[in-house]
Amino acid sequence: MVQTATLIDEVKKIFTAFLEKKNLRKTPERFAILEEIYSKQGHFDVESLYVSMKEKNYRVSRATVYNSLDLLVECDLVTKHQFGQNQAQYEKAYGYRQHDHLICTDCNKVVEFCDPRIQNIQNTVGKLLDFEVIHHSLILYGNCIKPDCENKKESK
Amino acid sequence: MVQTATLIDEVKKIFTAFLEKKNLRKTPERFAILEEIYSKQGHFDVESLYVSMKEKNYRVSRATVYNSLDLLVECDLVTKHQFGQNQAQYEKAYGYRQHDHLICTDCNKVVEFCDPRIQNIQNTVGKLLDFEVIHHSLILYGNCIKPDCENKKESK
């Protein structure tokens, strides 16, 4: 990824347009949260996002984090997942390839994968049931079969 | 489904075997919960299961409901889903065709569908990433395109 700076600018522009369209205020908190998210790799939950902003001495409340995440999900800049039972997981969604998740039942590690055939399923099922399918969530659960798999060691 | 009685008997047998194998007690509560679940249609959450047992004047605690559900999930007689953010949804899993779910974003109605191609994806991805895939969860999100769709009316 060569143009990280450009990506963030692009994302900010999208968010700005979204806020204007919905007549919402462009508060510094909202953009700070957006920046923090796009500077991170992988999945994160509300608490870790909140903590990492606190560590940077940015004054935010959990309520604002939740509120901003909802907005970012609404304008498709962030995706929300419900992997475990509790604690939703989020990840940035823009400028990143569409993908699904494989979760190791031994250690709860999340691995990403792509398979274009899911698109076909989505189309077929939508047509069959008269639904316009907007997005999907596919999670595979399994365990690594390599005997030396690092997953065997760490256990959430 | 012609042999409902037989199905319940079969399921009880499986549960009994599971409990014996794990050296767990065959308590009346556990079997009452199993029966209640297999007498229901569609999805349910812990609270509605708890309430319907109370309504039948069966003395159970929420703790026991949670405990029993965990066991039933473990022996594959019940499936647990995390559709919304909170409140897990469950459904009976034995004697019922494997299927996935389409959720209407307008009314949160859950529709079931089958597509054998998911099996292929599971196999391919598992092989590719050296994982033995045990099960999966595919959820499509969309909205009904029929203008007279009943879903438009009711709104969760």
Place this chain on the structure above:
DNA sequence: CTCGGTGCAAAGCTTTTGCATCCGC
């Protein structure tokens, strides 16, 4: 200046846990 957004803390909801009692084995 307005009123939407924020921080903080309290409340809400689902799920888990502690403990005394109960009952399957």
Place this chain on the structure above:
DNA sequence: GCGGATGCAAAAGCTTTGCACCGAG
């Protein structure tokens, strides 16, 4: 009778809400 399982209620954990203050437009 022993020790796992239950009922009850309290506690825990994530998320939402109420309210006074702040600051974007």
